[in-house]
Amino acid sequence: MDFGSFLSAPEINIKIVTYRDIFQDKAMIENRFGEEYRDRSAILKLDPADLKQLSIKAGDTVILKNSLGKIVVKAEESGYETPHRGIAYMPNSPWSNMLVSDETGGTGVPRFKDISATVTSAKGEKVTELRF
Amino acid sequence: MEKNYYVCTGCGLLCDDIEVESEKNIINKVYTACRVGVAHMKKAKGETNFLVNNKPVDEATAVREAASILKNAKNPLIFGLGTSTDETQILAIELAKKTNATLDDTSSFCLGPLVEALLKDKLKTCTLEDIRNKADVIIFWGADPSDSHPRHLSKHSYFPRGSEKQKGWEEERTAIAIDIRKSHTAKICGNYFFQIPPGGDTEFIDALIAALSGKLPKTSYNFPPKKILELANILKGAKFGVIFAGLGLIYSLEDLEPVFRLMKILNEKANFHLVPMVGHYNMRGFNENLFAETGYVNRVKFEDGMVKHGPEYSVVESLKAKTVDAALIIGSDPLSSLPRSVSKNLLEIPVISIDPCETLTSKHAKVYINTAISGVESGGSATRMDGTKVSFKPVVETIHPSDEAILKKIMEAV
Numbered sequence A: 001m002d003f004g005s006f007l008s009a010p011e012i013n014i015k016i017v018t019y020r021d022i023f024q025d026k027a028m029i030e031n032r033f034g035e036e037y038r039d040r041s042a043i044l045k046l047d048p049a050d051l052k053q054l055s056i057k058a059g060d061t062v063i064l065k066n067s068l069g070k071i072v073v074k075a076e077e078s079g080y081e082t083p084h085r086g087i088a089y090m091p092n093s094p095w096s097n098m099l100v101s102d103e104t105g106g107t108g109v110p111r112f113k114d115i116s117a118t119v120t121s122a123k124g125e126k127v128t129e130l131r132f
Numbered sequence B: 001m002e003k004n005y006y007v008c009t010g011c012g013l014l015c016d017d018i019e020v021e022s023e024k025n026i027i028n029k030v031y032t033a034c035r036v037g038v039a040h041m042k043k044a045k046g047e048t049n050f051l052v053n054n055k056p057v058d059e060a061t062a063v064r065e066a067a068s069i070l071k072n073a074k075n076p077l078i079f080g081l082g083t084s085t086d087e088t089q090i091l092a093i094e095l096a097k098k099t100n101a102t103l104d105d106t107s108s109f110c111l112g113p114l115v116e117a118l119l120k121d122k123l124k125t126c127t128l129e130d131i132r133n134k135a136d137v138i139i140f141w142g143a144d145p146s147d148s149h150p151r152h153l154s155k156h157s158y159f160p161r162g163s164e165k166q167k168g169w170e171e172e173r174t175a176i177a178i179d180i181r182k183s184h185t186a187k188i189c190g191n192y193f194f195q196i197p198p199g200g201d202t203e204f205i206d207a208l209i210a211a212l213s214g215k216l217p218k219t220s221y222n223f224p225p226k227k228i229l230e231l232a233n234i235l236k237g238a239k240f241g242v243i244f245a246g247l248g249l250i251y252s253l254e255d256l257e258p259v260f261r262l263m264k265i266l267n268e269k270a271n272f273h274l275v276p277m278v279g280h281y282n283m284r285g286f287n288e289n290l291f292a293e294t295g296y297v298n299r300v301k302f303e304d305g306m307v308k309h310g311p312e313y314s315v316v317e318s319l320k321a322k323t324v325d326a327a328l329i330i331g332s333d334p335l336s337s338l339p340r341s342v343s344k345n346l347l348e349i350p351v352i353s354i355d356p357c358e359t360l361t362s363k364h365a366k367v368y369i370n371t372a373i374s375g376v377e378s379g380g381s382a383t384r385m386d387g388t389k390v391s392f393k394p395v396v397e398t399i400h401p402s403d404e405a406i407l408k409k410i411m412e413a414v
């Protein structure tokens, strides 16, 4: 019997920092509904140790979840030399915006670059489609 | 032969040295522009022209429907305009007055406060030409122009041989990055990359001010004091320093007060300027045009000739509180760029989308008008990120009307 299937997939809490990427920008200008834009946007760059803890490898999909929503994106290794466990990076896009809170303290400025969420393996689930 | 240079409206740099090859109003080749600029200028347009309820209509019907939405609304929201010309923006302000609208733009949730401080002369600034010719210490703070403004370092801020900087970056310029991640720009800065934790900017500013005043710099995240002292020494020696302030810095501050304090001491010890890293090609123009008209850079509500201002008139708060009952969105895609928790409220009100490309917002709009690409297919004037005025002519002709022409018609019909 496969006891592994009874164990819940490892889950970690992360802070997501969003950023801009020239290749992603170019892909958006060319076609914001296209595959290239999705492939360059719906990604999460993690510390290798976090990938390991999630028992996934680069290229696998992960579920990002918080009280605002749930999205499936592709996990990647960040490639930064300095370790950054618990912090992950994601290009700013409609995908990251699905997890941004409407809590602004009345300032009119959402915390676009400061997102908290949990990550778990998506076990092969496909990347979230861009629609309402 | 005299060369014909065009302006690229792909970002806030408004590069004015672009050459193109075009045939039958199709741009085949773009020279000098960056990757983003080339994509922007060669962007292929969709077939759609005018849609009402997602069905093709003629221009007059679309304009009539848009005008009727605005007329029937008690408090319409007019939003966008960062990629529109001054001429279009001024019309939009008029339209907002005429329809008692709430008017806001993207600066509301990015660099608006900085541009406002500059317009009110609260910060010393300079032009990109000054920087190319004179700057010796350049700080990219929470900014990554290598990705957001691709020709920034090569055309203006770091690599060029300026008139007073003939030895260039190798000997005469120091580029410094202060960021929470090693961006492409930070890589170029090499040893002068100062990595701070998310939200650590205010403390870093305080520590830097301490170091500039000869005190021991301390941070709760134990940034090596020696490195901050070294940085303070470089800044003190600047003959012509500049801080390029990006979203990373602005989002991490509660208000601009730490920036004012830092700029004050930097100008006591040396000579420093600040330039905001404005993304959209004419966001700064919108701030200036609205400021000239109302004394505010964004977040206004017109009411019977009066103007009100405050965070409650920001696009985010007014959508959140559902105080607006229709929306005219010009050259912007809030369903993509705002938090979904906020933008979803747009689905409950009639939306008019005026945009050169189909977007999530245009797909959910009651009226969609496909306009010329501003700066490629229609001309006008705009303000570069550093406040310099730039005029441009269209590169090619198009059958699509400009957003300016459409706003004029809507204005006549309301």
Ligand code: SF4
Pocket: B008, B009, B010, B011, B012, B013, B014, B015, B032, B033, B034, B035, B036, B037, B038, B149, B150, B151, B152
């Ligand atoms: S840097 Fe900006 S303005 Fe210059 S070519 Fe690139 S996109 Fe166009």
